[in-house]
Amino acid sequence: AQTVTQSQPEMSVQEAETVTLSCTYDTSESDYYLFWYKQPPSRQMILVIRQEAYKQQNATENRFSVNFQKAAKSFSLKISDSQLGDAAMYFCAYRILYGQNFVFGPGTRLSVLP
Amino acid sequence: EPEVTQTPSHQVTQMGQEVILRCVPISNHLYFYWYRQILGQKVEFLVSFYNNEISEKSEIFDDQFSVERPDGSNFTLKIRSTKLEDSAMYFCASRTSGVYEQYFGPGTRLTVT
Numbered sequence: 001a002q003t004v005t006q007s008q009p010e011m012s013v014q015e016a017e018t019v020t021l022s023c024t025y026d027t028s029e030s031d032y033y034l035f036w037y038k039q040p041p042s043r044q045m046i047l048v049i050r051q052e053a054y055k056q057q058n059a060t061e062n063r064f065s066v067n068f069q070k071a072a073k074s075f076s077l078k079i080s081d082s083q084l085g086d087a088a089m090y091f092c093a094y095r096i097l098y099g100q101n102f103v104f105g106p107g108t109r110l111s112v113l114p
Numbered sequence: 115e116p117e118v119t120q121t122p123s124h125q126v127t128q129m130g131q132e133v134i135l136r137c138v139p140i141s142n143h144l145y146f147y148w149y150r151q152i153l154g155q156k157v158e159f160l161v162s163f164y165n166n167e168i169s170e171k172s173e174i175f176d177d178q179f180s181v182e183r184p185d186g187s188n189f190t191l192k193i194r195s196t197k198l199e200d201s202a203m204y205f206c207a208s209r210t211s212g213v214y215e216q217y218f219g220p221g222t223r224l225t226v227t
Contacts, residue, residue: 033214035215037218042220043203043220043221044218044219044220044221045157045205045207045218046218047215047217050214050215052214091156091157095214099170100145100147100162100164100169100170101147101159101162101170101172102149102157102159102216103159104149104156104157104158105156106155106156107156
């Protein structure tokens with residue numbers, strides 16, 4: 001069974017600084033997708049970034065980028081120039097290529113300090 | 115920008131009662147999902163639905179749960195006889211064909227007393 005682990009229950013970062021959130025996963029599949037979702041206090045889950053496992057290039061989306069290490073089964077999220085609005089729960093999620101459901105990690109609560 | 119909507123935002127019910135949680139997926143989406151998140155825990159998959167039938171379900175989705183797309187816009191989750199442990203945030207999600215990410219609604223907080 002696939003599992004997703006986020007080893008940092010809580011993280012904090014100073015405004016304008018950079019922070020990296022860790023995610024590792026366990027799978028025997030070779031083709032899959034990885035995602036980072038953000039859940040602010042309003043509780044709506046918002047997609048931050050997506051990575052296809054067959055792509056070697058790391059995905060970027062404005063201030064958000066990932067470090068995808070397929071062999072190590074690692075998928076970390078880097079947030080640059082952190083803003084107060086980045087404060088949220090961040091979930092790493094995995095989906096196999098032809099699957100339907102996401103498998104979520106337990107989440108990392110990110111605080112942004114002014 | 116189109117959004118997934120869910121009603122109600124908060125539902126309180128007594129143990130043993132039936133509840134129906136409602137979702138309106140994004141209009142051109144074809145795949146629909148329900149997830150739940152018990153307070154302080156991770157988001158868990160319940161069920162996926164495509165072409166008017168369940169395509170995948172988890173162990174959590176037992177006979178007490180059912181889903182329906184009663185018309186062209188709504189997607190519902192019914193819990194027949196609620197238990198205390200059903201108290202959770204329930205998220206609906208949808209996606210279109212050929213797209214991998216799912217778009218989530220704001221959730222319905224279900225409290226079973």
